[in-house]
Amino acid sequence: MSTALADRPRRTGAARYRQTLWLLTSRDLKVRYSTSALGYVWSILDPLVMAGIYYFVFQVVFKRSVGEDPYIVFLLSGLLPWMWFNGAVSDSTRAFIREAKLVRSTKIPRTIWVFRLVGSKGIEFALSLPVLALFAVVGRAELHWQVVFLPVAMVMQTVLVAGVGLVVAPLVVFFRDLERATKLALRFLFYASPIIYGTQDLPDELHLLAAFNPLSGIFGLYRAAFFPEQLDLLEVLVGAGMCVVLLVIGLGVFRASERAVLKEI
Amino acid sequence: MTPTSGPEPVIRVDGVGIRFRRNRRGRRSFKDFFSDSSRRSRPGEFWALRDVSFEVRPGEAIGVVGRNGQGKSTLLKLVAEVILPDTGSVTVSGGVAPLIEITGGFVADLTVRENVYLTAGLHGMRRHEIDERFDEIVDFAEISAFVDTPYKHLSSGMKVRIAFAVISRLEEPVILVDEVLAVGDKAFREKCYARIEQMLADGRTLFLVSHNERDLKRFCARGLYLDKGELVFDGPLDEALARYSSDHPPRPAA
Numbered sequence: 001m002s003t004a005l006a007d008r009p010r011r012t013g014a015a016r017y018r019q020t021l022w023l024l025t026s027r028d029l030k031v032r033y034s035t036s037a038l039g040y041v042w043s044i045l046d047p048l049v050m051a052g053i054y055y056f057v058f059q060v061v062f063k064r065s066v067g068e069d070p071y072i073v074f075l076l077s078g079l080l081p082w083m084w085f086n087g088a089v090s091d092s093t094r095a096f097i098r099e100a101k102l103v104r105s106t107k108i109p110r111t112i113w114v115f116r117l118v119g120s121k122g123i124e125f126a127l128s129l130p131v132l133a134l135f136a137v138v139g140r141a142e143l144h145w146q147v148v149f150l151p152v153a154m155v156m157q158t159v160l161v162a163g164v165g166l167v168v169a170p171l172v173v174f175f176r177d178l179e180r181a182t183k184l185a186l187r188f189l190f191y192a193s194p195i196i197y198g199t200q201d202l203p204d205e206l207h208l209l210a211a212f213n214p215l216s217g218i219f220g221l222y223r224a225a226f227f228p229e230q231l232d233l234l235e236v237l238v239g240a241g242m243c244v245v246l247l248v249i250g251l252g253v254f255r256a257s258e259r260a261v262l263k264e265i
Numbered sequence: 266m267t268p269t270s271g272p273e274p275v276i277r278v279d280g281v282g283i284r285f286r287r288n289r290r291g292r293r294s295f296k297d298f299f300s301d302s303s304r305r306s307r308p309g310e311f312w313a314l315r316d317v318s319f320e321v322r323p324g325e326a327i328g329v330v331g332r333n334g335q336g337k338s339t340l341l342k343l344v345a346e347v348i349l350p351d352t353g354s355v356t357v358s359g360g361v362a363p364l365i366e367i368t369g370g371f372v373a374d375l376t377v378r379e380n381v382y383l384t385a386g387l388h389g390m391r392r393h394e395i396d397e398r399f400d401e402i403v404d405f406a407e408i409s410a411f412v413d414t415p416y417k418h419l420s421s422g423m424k425v426r427i428a429f430a431v432i433s434r435l436e437e438p439v440i441l442v443d444e445v446l447a448v449g450d451k452a453f454r455e456k457c458y459a460r461i462e463q464m465l466a467d468g469r470t471l472f473l474v475s476h477n478e479r480d481l482k483r484f485c486a487r488g489l490y491l492d493k494g495e496l497v498f499d500g501p502l503d504e505a506l507a508r509y510s511s512d513h514p515p516r517p518a519a
Contacts, residue, residue, distance in 0.1 A: 016389060019386065019389075019391075020386070020387060023383060023386045023387060024387075027372065027375070027383055030375060030379065031372060031374050031375065034374060034375065035374050101366055101368075101369030101370070102369050102370045102387075103347070104342075104347055104365070104366055104369060105345075105347060105363060105365050105366040105367070105369040105370065106347065106363075106369075106370060106387050106388065107345060107346045107347055107361065107363075108387060258349070259348075259349045259351070262347065262348045262349060263283075263285055263286075263348060
């Protein structure tokens, strides 16, 4: 045996996992930003245009009675994290299919195919926060101490997106219709989550139901930085529980279907 | 490099079976893949491999022979651990450099340089290790002038060359080769052969799937002969080839 082979230290599984996850996450970002001159702008533009549309419709046309002022900050503080959730979940429908060749030829832990999406969309979200800050300054929104909940919200959302992705990614390989179903469910969820409104604006009988949507608690935590009244402890606790439950389900589904997924692609 | 001398096997395949659906368009129910994988065979499924067991010691060069569809590539993928067996177990101690779908990890929009770091990294190489080998990899592929060109602009020959150069430079003790040498022009193919021979001389273990008798004889001493998903013969390569050609005469009469 040559010494080069024998002496090479082998790394622990965790270090290798982190390296691979980072490689694929940064690859996603690199591809995104190298293929278009406006790379970063595009990832910001989408939520900005959406925010502009909702602002016009609800503030200018309907003279809204929901949400809080400044409404544009209220909108963006829900829309930006929504873009993370929406982007990662809809991309996870193609997590295996798009990377089929790579999945077939490398032996990396398969959960990475999902977690890299959580990571790259999460990083894009973090990079979009300065835009929110800018609007907050311009709109003269008051910053409260509740801004410390930002990391809590991000951790909860990471757990949630990972859990949903782990369910969706393998199942789409068998049921291609699920790709469309997921798109539809996301559209429904957009209006069912407190993005253009706050959970306080819901009728009383819907409050408990809304708490079971983990996005309610998460968006409440984000918004608390500017609108402390949007924070509802019940929503946060129920939401945290839902996130953990979804992650456990996700890991279960993923483990049960991994073998079959590898055969199928 | 004698097959009998190695202490611990690098590859241990024990009672491995794997089944696939016959009809890929067939319907699937949720029940189907939540039920545990046991030995029962369901309608519409077939065993691509069944009860295959063997061990490979460090430094051995093994050729896998058999007709198309007898489970050769499946066996290779199981050893590469990119698919998982339904029964039995595959244990590979030490890393594997799989020359299977070698261009699979390359991203069209990224440059050759970025792709080399990406692919080598995905196979477990560290950054400084790639730094040290980068020039050599690019020289071997003969594309030094194109390192900052997006991968999609390379010719198909260049694509295969850079992919082979990267994977064959992985410092892993086991190399898996699946007919990959059929690609590239003659001069480059010869270079690939030389690289594989050199890796064997370094004490690596080779696992080769090929229909080409000359290639098999050139590298391998031991042969595995697969037929209908079963390991029919495991022994000297010449014997394996003889068994294979007597079961399946190369040129059928009339």
